[in-house]
Amino acid sequence: MPSDLLLEIGCEELPSSFVVGALAALPGLVEKKLAALRLTHGAIRPLGSPRRLSLVVEGIADRQPDVEEELTGPPASVAYDKEGKPTKGAEAFAKKLGVELAALKLVDTPRASTWRAPARSRAARRSSSSAPRSSS
Numbered sequence: 001m002p003s004d005l006l007l008e009i010g011c012e013e014l015p016s017s018f019v020v021g022a023l024a025a026l027p028g029l030v031e032k033k034l035a036a037l038r039l040t041h042g043a044i045r046p047l048g049s050p051r052r053l054s055l056v057v058e059g060i061a062d063r064q065p066d067v068e069e070e071l072t073g074p075p076a077s078v079a080y081d082k083e084g085k086p087t088k089g090a091e092a093f094a095k096k097l098g099v100e101l102a103a104l105k106l107v108d109t110p111r112a113s114t115w116r117a118p119a120r121s122r123a124a125r126r127s128s129s130s131a132p133r134s135s136s
Contacts, residue, residue, distance in 0.1 A: 002042075002059040009053040016050060023048050026055050038064040071097060076106055076113040093117070 007030070014022070023046040034041055034057070042059035073079065079090035086101050094101045097117045107116045 002061055005041075005055075005057040005060045007055040007057070011051060011053065014050045019048050019050055019053070022046075022053050026053065030055055030057065034060070038067065040065075071117045072107070072109075072114050073104065073117065074114065079104075 026046045027044040030044055040059075040061045041057050043057075045056045045058075047054040047056065073093035074087075074089045079087055079093070081087055090101060090104070094104060094117075099117055103117065105116050106113055
């Protein structure tokens, strides 16, 4: 169930011109961070005074959506040598993803033939576990 988020930043006495700039910048910064965390939300409203900057995010999702992703690896020209043996690049790509070399598939793209790993799912996390923690 979506809920609202209130973010408050306490600060020393800021010049009023700094408050105006911060209130203009905060929504965009939070919007980028929420997008990176895959959290949907409603309106973002900045509020502030010389001693406190605040932001209200309406209707923030309580969890991320599940994601299925395909990861593209090295180009075919780099992944295998002239003798058809896998190079260290291909082996490292497969190892990083925890799959066997045989599981990689050759896919033609507009730029070059590349190796692609099988699709894998990333399970959703609760928004409370996705949010960065306060450093204080």
